[in-house]
Amino acid sequence: MVIAPRPVRLLARAASDLVLPNWCPGCGRPGRVLCCDCEREFRHWFRADVDAANLATLGLPTWSAAGYHGPVRRIVMSWKSGSRPDLAEPMARIGRGLGTRLGRTLAVPVAPGPLAVVPAPSGWRRRWRGREVVEPWARAVAAGLAAELGTDVPVTVLLARTGGRSHHLGAAARRDERERAIGRRRGATAEPAAGYVLVDDVVTTGATLAAAATALGGAALAAVTLAATPAPRRRLEV
Secondary structure, X not given: OOOOOHHHHHHHHHHXXXXXXXXXXXXXXXXXXXXXXXXXXXXXXXXXXXXXXXXOXXXXXXXXXXXXXXXXXXXXXXXXXXXXXXXXXXXXXXXXXHHHHHHHHOXXXXXXXXXXXXXXXXXXXXXXXXXXXXXXXXXXXXXXXHHHHOOOOOEOOOEEEOOOOOOOOOHHHHHHHHHHOEEEOOOOOOOOOOEEEEEEEEEOOOHHHHHHHHHOOOOEEEEEEEEEOOOOOOOOEO
């Protein structure tokens, strides 16, 4: 076996980093796709609905893994932007872990039958750019949930953005309108399920999850998100 001289190996590594950066997007630590310290930031598991304006009175228990700030925000932005496709596996690992935590939380049956996971719909710009991250991440959450419950948990794409005319509104109002414009996907079919678990990447005011729960006609039993912003002042640890 021929081993290249060290300068050649270093040059090859540097060239590889130009194509796919080999550093943690959370803290900048070299040689790590996602370092252990930053991955641990996604293990806090708290109730995010208590401080989300649109969820506080809805009765939809929503759990999250991290506060959306600092390294967590940098990691999520790198993942969602598509600039770090190598984050797919670490984020899937985090998703499976959250699914497992949810399974333990829901150990007491909350529905008289099987559950299904429903991803929150992405906007048209993200779909057009091919950067939909919630649906594949929802599959990771479903895998962890299924393993913990010992039963199949399908992922069902039931929801879609419905659009609407909002050009006359201000920027903040347009954003709020987009978050609420969610309905049942035309022609979507679902496997029989007694209840749905909603999955989204980041919860802010909870408008998206509230609209999604409404579109499901009250069949949403819980929600899971990767992060919550602003970080809750009161964390209900489970």
